[in-house]
Amino acid sequence: MRYTQTVFVLQPFSETATDILSALLADIGFESFVVTENSLEAYIPTALFSEKNIDEIIVHFPLDEKISYSFTEIEEKNWNEEWEKHYFQPIVIADKCIIQSSFHHQEGEYQYRIFIDPKMAFGTGHHQTTGLILRDILDMDLNNKSVLDMGTGTAVLAILASMRGANPVLAVDIDEWAYNNARENIERNNISNIRTVLGGAEALGGESFDVIFANINRNILLQDIPVYEKALNTGGTLIVSGFYKRDIPAVREKCESCGLVYTGFREQDDWVSVTCKK
Ligand code: SAH
Numbered sequence: 001m002r003y004t005q006t007v008f009v010l011q012p013f014s015e016t017a018t019d020i021l022s023a024l025l026a027d028i029g030f031e032s033f034v035v036t037e038n039s040l041e042a043y044i045p046t047a048l049f050s051e052k053n054i055d056e057i058i059v060h061f062p063l064d065e066k067i068s069y070s071f072t073e074i075e076e077k078n079w080n081e082e083w084e085k086h087y088f089q090p091i092v093i094a095d096k097c098i099i100q101s102s103f104h105h106q107e108g109e110y111q112y113r114i115f116i117d118p119k120m121a122f123g124t125g126h127h128q129t130t131g132l133i134l135r136d137i138l139d140m141d142l143n144n145k146s147v148l149d150m151g152t153g154t155a156v157l158a159i160l161a162s163m164r165g166a167n168p169v170l171a172v173d174i175d176e177w178a179y180n181n182a183r184e185n186i187e188r189n190n191i192s193n194i195r196t197v198l199g200g201a202e203a204l205g206g207e208s209f210d211v212i213f214a215n216i217n218r219n220i221l222l223q224d225i226p227v228y229e230k231a232l233n234t235g236g237t238l239i240v241s242g243f244y245k246r247d248i249p250a251v252r253e254k255c256e257s258c259g260l261v262y263t264g265f266r267e268q269d270d271w272v273s274v275t276c277k278k
Pocket residue numbers: 121122123124125127129130133150151152153154155156157172173174175178199200201215216220
C-alpha cells in the first residue's frame with residue numbers, strides 16, 4: 001500500500017488544536033500522526049487521500065486557527081529508515097519497560113524490553129492511550145490469563161502481556177498493514193504464544209478470554225463493546241482506550257448496558273483508559 005504524508009502547519013500551534021485536527025483527519029482515513037515542534041504530520045493510504053475532504057475540515061475547523069498543508073507520497077521501502085530518523089525514540093514506561101526500535105542501541109536495564117519496528121502501524125508507546133494500557137498491564141496480574149488484544153497495531157500490548165505471563169494471547173487487527181507488522185514484531189521479540197488474526201469483532205469466534213484490551217476509538221468501541229462482553233469470561237477484565245475523558249459517560253453506559261461493572265479510569269493529557277469487570 002502506498003501512503004501520502006501530509007504536513008499541516010497550524011497558527012497558533014497548540015496541543016488542543018492538533019488533537020482536534022487529528023481526530024477529524026482520522027474520520028477521513030488518516031491513520032497515524034506525528035506532532036513535531038510546529039506541525040502535525042499525518043499519514044493516509046494514498047487511495048483515500050482527498051484534498052477536498054481536507055479542505056472541508058479546514059473550512060469548518062472549530063478553533064480560530066490558520067491551517068495550511070503540503071503533501072507528498074512516500075515510498076514504502078523508505079518507511080523504516082524515515083521512522084528511525086525522525087519519529088520513534090525509545091520510551092520508558094513506569095521505569096520498568098522500554099520500547100525501542102531494533103535500530104536503537106540497547107540502553108539501560110529494564111525488566112521488560114520490547115523491540116518494535118512500527119513502519120505504518122500504530123503503537124510505539126508514545127501515544128497516551130498506548131502508555132495508559134501499558135501501565136495497566138504492568139499493574140495487573142496476568143499470569144496464565146488468556147488475553148485478547150483488539151486493534152493490536154504493532155502488537156505492543158499483546159507483547160507486554162505475554163512477557164507478563166499472559167497465556168495464550170490473541171492479537172487482532174482489521175488493517176492488513178498492522179496485522180503484518182504485528183506478526184513481525186511478535187517474532188522480533190521471540191514470543192511464541194501470541195496468535196494473530198486479521199479482522200474486526202466479526203472475526204472473534206466462540207473463544208473467550210480473561211482479559212480484553214481494545215485501544216481503538218470511541219465509535220468503534222461503542223459499536224463493538226457488546227461483542228467484547230460476550231467474549232469475556234465471568235470475573236474477567238475489559239480495558240478500553242482510544243478516547244477522551246469527556247467520552248467516559250458514553251463508554252461507561254455502553255459497558256453497563258451489557259452488564260459489565262465499571263471500575264474506573266486512568267488518564268493522561270485528557271486521554272483515558274477505562275476498566276470494567278464482568
Ligand atoms: N493496540 C495498539 C494500537 C492501537 S491503534 C496500541 O495500543 O498502541 C488502533 C488499531 O485498531 C489500529 O491498528 C487499527 O487498524 C485497528 N482497528 C481499527 N478498527 C478496528 C476494528 N473494528 N477491529 C479491530 N481493529 C481495529
